Amino acid sequence: MLVLEGLTKRFGSVTAVDSASLSIPRGQFVGIIGRSGAGKSTLLRSINRLSEPSAGTIAWNGAEITTLKGAALRDWRRRCAMIFQQFNLVGRLDVLNNVLLGRLAHTPGWRAMSRLWPHQDRLLAMSALEQMDIAGLAAQRADTLSGGQQQRVAICRALLQEPEIILADEPVASLDPRNAKIVMDALQRINRHHGLTVLVNLHSLDLARTYCDRLVGMAAGRIVFDDVPAALTEGVSRTLYGMEAADVIDHAAAPGLEAGLAAQAA
Amino acid sequence: MTASTTANHTVTVLPDPQLAPLMRAYGEAMAAKRRQLILGAVLFTIALALALLGAEVDLGTLWAKIGNFTSYFTRLAHLDNGASVLSDPAEWFWGLRKWSLLLGETLLIAYVGTITGAAFAFCLCFLCTPGLMPFPWVRAATRRVLEFARTVPEIVFALIFVVAFGLGPVPGVLAVAIHTTGALGKLFAEVVDNIDANPVEGVRSSGGTWFAQVRFGAVPQVLSNFVSYTLLRFEINVRGAAVMGFVGAGGIGEELITAIRKFFYADVSAILLLIMVCVVVIDLISERVRHRLLALESR
Numbered sequence: 001m002l003v004l005e006g007l008t009k010r011f012g013s014v015t016a017v018d019s020a021s022l023s024i025p026r027g028q029f030v031g032i033i034g035r036s037g038a039g040k041s042t043l044l045r046s047i048n049r050l051s052e053p054s055a056g057t058i059a060w061n062g063a064e065i066t067t068l069k070g071a072a073l074r075d076w077r078r079r080c081a082m083i084f085q086q087f088n089l090v091g092r093l094d095v096l097n098n099v100l101l102g103r104l105a106h107t108p109g110w111r112a113m114s115r116l117w118p119h120q121d122r123l124l125a126m127s128a129l130e131q132m133d134i135a136g137l138a139a140q141r142a143d144t145l146s147g148g149q150q151q152r153v154a155i156c157r158a159l160l161q162e163p164e165i166i167l168a169d170e171p172v173a174s175l176d177p178r179n180a181k182i183v184m185d186a187l188q189r190i191n192r193h194h195g196l197t198v199l200v201n202l203h204s205l206d207l208a209r210t211y212c213d214r215l216v217g218m219a220a221g222r223i224v225f226d227d228v229p230a231a232l233t234e235g236v237s238r239t240l241y242g243m244e245a246a247d248v249i250d251h252a253a254a255p256g257l258e259a260g261l262a263a264q265a266a
Numbered sequence: 267m268t269a270s271t272t273a274n275h276t277v278t279v280l281p282d283p284q285l286a287p288l289m290r291a292y293g294e295a296m297a298a299k300r301r302q303l304i305l306g307a308v309l310f311t312i313a314l315a316l317a318l319l320g321a322e323v324d325l326g327t328l329w330a331k332i333g334n335f336t337s338y339f340t341r342l343a344h345l346d347n348g349a350s351v352l353s354d355p356a357e358w359f360w361g362l363r364k365w366s367l368l369l370g371e372t373l374l375i376a377y378v379g380t381i382t383g384a385a386f387a388f389c390l391c392f393l394c395t396p397g398l399m400p401f402p403w404v405r406a407a408t409r410r411v412l413e414f415a416r417t418v419p420e421i422v423f424a425l426i427f428v429v430a431f432g433l434g435p436v437p438g439v440l441a442v443a444i445h446t447t448g449a450l451g452k453l454f455a456e457v458v459d460n461i462d463a464n465p466v467e468g469v470r471s472s473g474g475t476w477f478a479q480v481r482f483g484a485v486p487q488v489l490s491n492f493v494s495y496t497l498l499r500f501e502i503n504v505r506g507a508a509v510m511g512f513v514g515a516g517g518i519g520e521e522l523i524t525a526i527r528k529f530f531y532a533d534v535s536a537i538l539l540l541i542m543v544c545v546v547v548i549d550l551i552s553e554r555v556r557h558r559l560l561a562l563e564s565r
Binding site: 096120123128139 | 296
């Protein structure tokens with residue numbers, strides 16, 4: 001159970017997240033939606049403390065997260081694996097070693113530094129890659145892979161952390177529809193088979209409706225919607241995105257945009 | 267090591283028949299890379315050993331003569347009458363006024379030389395990177411010019427310019443400027459080499475000229491690094507300008523070489539100390555300048 005209470009993050013005079021309160025039971029697949037700059041990324045990054053909250057509390061199974069330091073903080077980060085929009089792999093390192101970075105919190109420092117990973121961990125990493133159909137790329141440098149392949153490597157790295165939560169920050173925003181489906185299917189599989197809680201930022205409402213058990217809508221740093229996907233009406237979408245819901249949902253924005261530009265030019 | 271490897275909740279280890287060929291393929295690919303690395307390391311070690319032999323680096327001599335070295339320092343710390351320099355700071359720094367003026371001249375030589383050199387380096391660095399300059403002969407020509415400018419030691423340039431322009435700071439400024447052009451040009455070119463090509467492409471796709479591509483695609487990306495390198499170079503040039511006077515090209519160097527030649531030990535240490543203080547102050551100031559500029563930029 002992940003509980004956020006009054007979580008607030010300010011950057012100077014800008015309030016990115018404004019007293020957000022949420023309670024997420026274990027094993028739920030939660031989609032966080034809203035336009036760019038609504039505070040979705042900051043919310044996720046506060047949970048694993050890549051971004052320090054300005055106020056409010058975060059608790060996981062009753063244990064306070066916001067005050068963790070040092071080894072305890074690193075262990076918490078290990079338990080809530082993050083997947084990024086730009087994958088955040090080490091481009092100059094081979095794929096298998098990238099995946100093995102997920103074992104950093106399980107491996108003594110000297111072993112990790114000299115890349116003498118335990119054999120069992122190597123088998124684990126290769127198995128994870130094979131289950132994502134990319135074991136053949138294990139020896140390649142990560143930056144030679146396509147976006148979809150890199151995101152699958154990132155998921156393998158996350159899985160090797162043996163996390164309890166997956167935080168995915170726009171994991172499919174840089175991917176084509178087919179790769180987006182592969183990645184979202186993988187997240188769903190992790191959620192269903194291993195019972196991991198998944199929090200995923202999405203800007204595609206279609207994907208959000210298809211995969212999530214629950215949707216949380218954010219606007220200007222505040223949580224303005226929190227319900228099952230079926231409750232996401234046109235009115236709500238309009239408040240979230242400030243435009244016609246049909247444009248968002250049916251990806252029919254292009255004609256409207258063109259008309260708008262033409263009107264401006266006239 | 268934690269025992270968690272056996273009980274992983276999120277990944278199932280595949281059966282061996284499925285995994286073994288994958289591990290073998292990975293091992294072979296890695297072994298090829300490792301062989302290259304080992305070969306490189308062996309060649310490097312051989313080269314190092316040969317260099318030590320060739321340059322007749324003899325650790326025995328270093329050990330045997332270390333006493334001479336330290337005794338020079340002892341002499342540096344004593345006045346002509348045998349007292350420690352600290353006993354009479356006024357006597358130690360008897361020439362403070364004269365030295366300060368000369369040190370000021372040294373700073374100005376370094377400053378003007380650095381600015382001039384940085385300006386030339388800035389103009390040239392965009393001409394020798396493949397990303398921005400499509401003509402190989404321009405790149406090659408620019409690189410040769412930069413190499414020439416930095417391989418000839420600045421003191422040699424100073425000597426030549428003293429013959430041409432006479433004694434004084436002008437030859438010093440020219441020498442520093444030329445060397446700085448070469449040294450900074452190389453560093454700048456490497457920064458430009460590593461930029462993200464996408465903004466340049468963006469400007470090009472909007473119909474921008476070559477100058478517009480450099481101005482808007484490349485310069486904003488490289489400016490902060492250029493400033494850092496220029497400030498570092500200024501510090502190095504203060505040190506370089508301090509010896510310009512050895513050949514009559516202005517600044518504190520002439521006093522320093524006279525003191526060394528005539529065995530005025532206390533004077534040598536006083537002048538060296540002044541130069542060191544100067545470099546420390548520059549380091550402190552340049553650090554602040556750099557942070558201010560970066561803060562301005564991120565606004």
